[in-house]
Amino acid sequence: MKLKLVIIIFVFGLVFVACKQEKKEVKTEEKQVLQNFMIGAWETQYIKIEMPTVNKTDSTSIFEDDFSKPTSGRAQSMYNVDGTFSAWFKQPDSSKVGETKGKWKTKGDSLYVDYFYLGNQVQVWYLIKQTNTGFTGNTVYDWDNDGEFDDSLLMKSKRIK
Numbered sequence: 820m821k822l823k824l825v826i827i828i829f830v831f832g833l834v835f836v837a838c839k840q841e842k843k844e845v846k847t848e849e850k851q852v853l854q855n856f857m858i859g860a861w862e863t864q865y866i867k868i869e870m871p872t873v874n875k876t877d878s879t880s881i882f883e884d885d886f887s888k889p890t891s892g893r894a895q896s897m898y899n900v901d902g903t904f905s906a907w908f909k910q911p912d913s914s915k916v917g918e919t920k921g922k923w924k925t926k927g928d929s930l931y932v933d934y935f936y937l938g939n940q941v942q943v944w945y946l947i948k949q950t951n952t953g954f955t956g957n958t959v960y961d962w963d964n965d966g967e968f969d970d971s972l973l974m975k976s977k978r979i980k
Contacts, residue, residue, distance in 0.1 A: 870965075928947055
């Protein structure tokens with residue numbers, strides 16, 4: 820009887836360990852899927868930032884741009900295999916302005932970026948959802964620099980060559 824109990828416990832332990840290892844492998848695969856997906860060149864097609872407490876008031880400010888006008892600049896970025904990235908605005912005359920460089924990584928369905936821009940160190944993460952042409956990214960951050968992390972951003976980007 821003791822031998823049967825030991826065997827049952829042993830088998831249960833093996834199944835439990837095997838399930839845990841399988842779960843870890845899936846998470847690693849998911850991470851690599853987003854990490855590999857992000858490598859390359861991107862262009863933002865649409866951005867919307869809602870800031871409910873601009874300058875510590877109860878006024879909501881919304882910044883929105885669809886970048887579809889031929890005269891508007893294009894927000895572009897390049898994510899490299901080594902975990903670095905660069906981002907800039909491409910003007911209608913094809914010149915680059917506002918270029919910044921930083922580091923990036925992924926975890927699950929999130930993209931983490933760390934860069935220096937306009938005198939500030941920016942560390943933000945985006946929830947990424949892949950689409951047919953690229954991805955949508957969502958985050959909550961202090962985009963208006965009022966000390967409150969309550970501003971929501973929605974970004975739609977497409978892969979470029």
